[in-house]
Structures are given as C-alpha cells and as structure tokens.
Amino acid sequence: MAHRFDALTAEHMRAGGSWKWSTPGESRGRGLIGAFVAEMDYPVAPPVADAVRAAADASAFGYLPDDWVADMAAACSAFWGDRLGWALDPAWVRPVPDVLTAFTATVRHFTRPGSPILLPTPAYMPFLTVPGMIDRALVQVPMPRSAGGRFELDLEAIDRGFADGAGLLVLTNPHNPTGRVFDDAELAAVTEIVERHGARVFSDEIHAPLTFGGARHRPYATTSDAAAGHTITATSASKAWNLPGLKCGQVILSNAADAEHWTATGYLAEHGTATPGVLASTAAYRDGRAWLDEVLAYLDGNRALLADADLPGIEVTVPDGTYLAWLDARGLGLAEPSSAFFTREAGVVMTDGAACGEAGRGGMRLNLAMSRPVLAESVDRLSSAIRSM
Numbered sequence: 001m002a003h004r005f006d007a008l009t010a011e012h013m014r015a016g017g018s019w020k021w022s023t024p025g026e027s028r029g030r031g032l033i034g035a036f037v038a039e040m041d042y043p044v045a046p047p048v049a050d051a052v053r054a055a056a057d058a059s060a061f062g063y064l065p066d067d068w069v070a071d072m073a074a075a076c077s078a079f080w081g082d083r084l085g086w087a088l089d090p091a092w093v094r095p096v097p098d099v100l101t102a103f104t105a106t107v108r109h110f111t112r113p114g115s116p117i118l119l120p121t122p123a124y125m126p127f128l129t130v131p132g133m134i135d136r137a138l139v140q141v142p143m144p145r146s147a148g149g150r151f152e153l154d155l156e157a158i159d160r161g162f163a164d165g166a167g168l169l170v171l172t173n174p175h176n177p178t179g180r181v182f183d184d185a186e187l188a189a190v191t192e193i194v195e196r197h198g199a200r201v202f203s204d205e206i207h208a209p210l211t212f213g214g215a216r217h218r219p220y221a222t223t224s225d226a227a228a229g230h231t232i233t234a235t236s237a238s239k240a241w242n243l244p245g246l247k248c249g250q251v252i253l254s255n256a257a258d259a260e261h262w263t264a265t266g267y268l269a270e271h272g273t274a275t276p277g278v279l280a281s282t283a284a285y286r287d288g289r290a291w292l293d294e295v296l297a298y299l300d301g302n303r304a305l306l307a308d309a310d311l312p313g314i315e316v317t318v319p320d321g322t323y324l325a326w327l328d329a330r331g332l333g334l335a336e337p338s339s340a341f342f343t344r345e346a347g348v349v350m351t352d353g354a355a356c357g358e359a360g361r362g363g364m365r366l367n368l369a370m371s372r373p374v375l376a377e378s379v380d381r382l383s384s385a386i387r388s389m
C-alpha cells in the first residue's frame with residue numbers, strides 16, 4: 001500500500017526550501033536528485049509545526065525564559081529515559097543552538113589548552129575543519145573494516161593519539177557516515193583507554209533515536225561511572241525530527257563537576273539557542289514519538305530497497321543507525337571523485353567520501369531520507385551510470 005511519503009516527488013522537493021534540493025542543474029536532461037546533506041524530505045511532525053505556529057501567534061520570539069528551557073529539558077529527559085534508557089537529570093540538560101556549538105564549547109572549556117583532537121574517520125565533515133578554526137590540531141584515526149566489511153574504531157591508534165598528547169576523542173554514535181551503532185564492548189574499550197590517559201570524550205549522539213533492526217543506541221555516558229565522568233554528550237531533535245534550521249540542541253552533562261563548570265563557562269554557547277527551536281524541540285520530544293515511529297518504519301523500507309539494489313562495483317553499507325548509507329565505489333576504478341562522476345552521469349548528488357577524511361576517499365554518502373519512489377529512481381540512475389561506463 002502506498003505511504004503518504006511516496007507522493008513526495010523530486011519536483012515537489014525542488015520547489016520547497018531545503019539545502020539538499022537547492023543544488024541547481026540538469027544531468028543528461030534530468031533534474032538533480034539531492035542526496036547529500038543530512039536533511040529528511042518528510043513533512044515535519046504536526047506537533048512541531050503546531051508549536052512553531054503557536055509561538056508565532058503568541059509573538060514568542062523574545063529571549064529564552066528559564067522555564068521553557070526547563071520544560072525542554074524535562075521533555076528531552078523523558079524521551080531519553082523511555083526510548084534510549086538514560087534517565088537524565090533534567091538539570092544537566094542545557095540548551096545550545098546546535099551540536100557544533102556544543103563541540104567548540106567542549107573543546108574550549110573541557111580540554112587541556114592546545115591539546116589535539118582525535119577523530120575517527122570517515123567522519124561528519126565539519127569535525128575535520130572546525131578544530132583548525134579554533135586553533136586545535138586534528139588527528140584523523142582511520143576506521144579499519146572488519147572481514148565482514150563493518151567499520152570499527154582503531155583502538156590502538158586512539159591509544160597512540162592520546163599518548164602523543166591528544167586531549168579529546170570525538171565519538172559519534174550512531175556514526176555518520178558509516179551507519180555504525182557501536183556495541184558495549186567497543187564503548188568499554190574506549191573508556192579504558194580514555195581513563196588511562198586522563199582524557200575526554202565528546203559524545204555526539206545526535207542520531208540516537210535513528211536505529212534499525214536489532215541495533216539499539218547505547219548512550220556512552222551510561223556505560224560506566226568512568227564514562228560519565230569524562231564525557232560531554234551532545235544531541236538534538238534536529239536529526240530525528242528534521243529541525244536543523246530551528247537552532248536548538250542539547251548538551252547533556254553527566255557528572256557534578258562538569259555541570260558546575262558548564263554553569264560557569266557555557267553562557268556564550270547557550271546564548272545562540274533559538275526560542276522557537278526550544279519550543280519545537282519540546283514538542284518533538286514530548287509529542288512527536290508517533291511521527292518518529294512512522295519515519296523509522298519508512299526509512300527501514302528504504303534501507304531494504306538499498307540492500308536489494310544491484311550496483312556492480314560498489315560496496316554498499318546499509319546503516320544500522322542514521323539514514324546515511326556508505327557507498328564504497330573504489331571497485332569502479334574511477335579517475336575522478338566518485339561523487340562527481342555520479343552527479344554528472346546519474347544526476348544524484350551525494351557527499352564525496354574525501355570530505356569525510358582520508359579514510360573516506362573513493363566512497364560516497366547517500367542520504368536515504370527521501371520518498372521511496374525517488375530513492376528507487378536514484379538507485380536506477382546509479383545502476384545505469386555504472387552500466388554505461
């Protein structure tokens with residue numbers, strides 16, 4: 001039976017307002033399909049739209065009142081408790097405009113001055129460039145692939161990086177762009193290494209609600225007291241409910257000393273949080289669960305479509321978490337970046353793997369959060385481009 005999201009055509013998306021679909025251009029007489037930046041094409045959850053409308057009706061665009069922050073923290077805490085197994089203390093949930101602001105505040109205020117940052121790669125692209133913008137060296141830690149093809153953390157390289165002076169590990173889980181959801185054993189191994197070096201973890205859990213099949217997100221700070229003691233967690237309703245333009249995320253503190261230090265240092269990071277974003281995020285966490293479940297089921301169908309795709313020369317990693325698939329195109333032996341080839345020959349615009357770090361070279365990140373007919377067309381176009389090489 002057709003799903004209401006099936007009706008979201010490429011023409012409809014191009015006429016709307018998103019970054020993903022604003023890439024102009026034609027390829028071989030067909031419009032480009034936007035499949036790069038991590039935005040979803042689905043109409044926003046009705047409780048979120050209602051909250052933003054109500055904010056406009058009430059002229060609620062002033063500075064952020066404390067009780068609205070508290071209400072969001074309570075809604076966030078209830079959602080994380082019910083769905084992700086972390087009964088957060090709402091007093092330790094603080095507003096920030098976005099995860100990147102949480103990241104820069106963590107680097108500035110919670111790491112040794114000047115200490116380098118360790119980043120498993122391929123990675124979410126800004127993590128490669130933002131450290132340099134705040135005068136920090138970045139150490140890429142390429143993720144090896146197991147015999148079964150799954151991306152894993154290189155624990156020995158992380159250990160070496162800390163031994164060489166790094167102060168912070170960026171742990172993105174669920175992982176963008178590889179779709180990994182790290183298991184307890186991997187997380188415990190990270191904790192042991194970080195503790196041994198007296199270092200820190202920035203745990204980016206923005207994709208936490210977006211897991212599939214048997215995979216279940218485990219909040220890093222819940223894995224042990226040690227992990228809670230060295231971690232700043234960041235999340236946001238912006239991925240699971242598709243609200244990045246509303247500029248509201250959350251920092252989650254997990255020990256009293258960090259909470260106190262955040263109170264002393266976090267003002268500037270918190271200041272940019274948008275009032276309508278706080279109201280929308282409260283609505284998402286509190287009243288957006290049915291919409292989220294519908295989206296997860298739909299995305300799961302898109303995962304199945306990709307799993308069945310016939311793309312010779314491409315190793316496809318269907319994500320266990322996130323709606324981002326990794327397509328390793330090295331088998332095609334292209335002389336140019338694979339994303340450039342497929343933009344031109346297939347008209348499907350993906351993120352080039354090299355933008356995710358050296359370890360991503362030859363790969364591409366495909367965003368699955370589109371209507372199923374558009375995904376089917378995307379896959380057909382990729383397949384035809386390969387066959388006409």
Ligand SMILES: Cc1ncc(COP(=O)(O)O)c(C=O)c1O
Nearest residue numbers: 038098099100124176206236244
């Ligand atoms: C892993 C990850 N972290 C952070 C972000 C950015 O989040 P924000 O817009 O809240 O800075 C994204 C966006 O796609 C992401 O995938």
